[in-house]
Amino acid sequence: MIKIPERIERIMEELRGLYKLRVFEDKDPYRVLIRTILSQRTRDENTDQATLKLFNKYPDMEDVALAPQDKLEKLVKSAGFYRVKSKRIKEVSHILMDDYNGVVPDTMEELLKLPGVGRKTANCVLVYAFEKPAIPVDTHVHRISNRLGLVNSKEPDKTELELEKIIPKTYWIELNDLMVQFGQDICRPIGPKHEECPLAEICDYYQDILNQK
Numbered sequence: 001m002i003k004i005p006e007r008i009e010r011i012m013e014e015l016r017g018l019y020k021l022r023v024f025e026d027k028d029p030y031r032v033l034i035r036t037i038l039s040q041r042t043r044d045e046n047t048d049q050a051t052l053k054l055f056n057k058y059p060d061m062e063d064v065a066l067a068p069q070d071k072l073e074k075l076v077k078s079a080g081f082y083r084v085k086s087k088r089i090k091e092v093s094h095i096l097m098d099d100y101n102g103v104v105p106d107t108m109e110e111l112l113k114l115p116g117v118g119r120k121t122a123n124c125v126l127v128y129a130f131e132k133p134a135i136p137v138d139t140h141v142h143r144i145s146n147r148l149g150l151v152n153s154k155e156p157d158k159t160e161l162e163l164e165k166i167i168p169k170t171y172w173i174e175l176n177d178l179m180v181q182f183g184q185d186i187c188r189p190i191g192p193k194h195e196e197c198p199l200a201e202i203c204d205y206y207q208d209i210l211n212q213k
């Protein structure tokens with residue numbers, strides 16, 4: 001099996017060949033933050049729907065902070081866990097207005113102080129709003145990194161720390177988006193398409209399956 005640095009080069013080359021980086025039109029930090037909170041434990045389509053409805057009705061931070069709770073719940077319902085999520089986005093909006101002058105912070109340390117913001121959400125804001133190098137580890141990045149044998153970790157936060165040690169910083173910004181597309185398309189949680197995967201020969205998970213046959 002090839003060594004980790006070469007494996008990483010090969011993975012990035014293949015993923016870059018397969019997928020284009022998706023252009024995130026709305027890089028407004030507040031919207032990225034709220035969208036990411038809404039995206040927790042749900043699918044992209046549901047997040048998109050909830051985000052669109054929310055910002056159509058309440059376009060900015062102050063609107064969301066002052067919106068009645070029941071109205072927010074209705075608007076973000078499609079994202080699931082809508083009671084908790086609507087409470088969080090209202091609370092976050094209040095805190096940003098009161099303590100941060102209406103400006104979303106651009107450091108991990110400050111972002112983690114906001115309710116409902118863990119490392120994944122904070123890293124998404126750093127990458128997708130501020131274009132700072134960071135590795136948001138969602139379910140796809142966690143699963144794929146373990147399957148490929150880049151890390152050996154049960155916790156996404158640990159996966160992030162392990163990936164940061166081995167992935168060159170120049171790849172950090174694109175890693176999440178490329179792996180999410182790969183995870184939705186080929187290396188799916190259930191029924192991964194090993195036969196059509198360009199990384200099969202360097203994948204620990206698949207090589208184990210072959211060795212057991």
Ligand code: SF4
Pocket residue numbers: 147148186187188192193194197198199200201203204205206
């Ligand atoms: S070979 Fe299978 S498990 Fe490995 S990366 Fe490809 S799809 Fe995922």
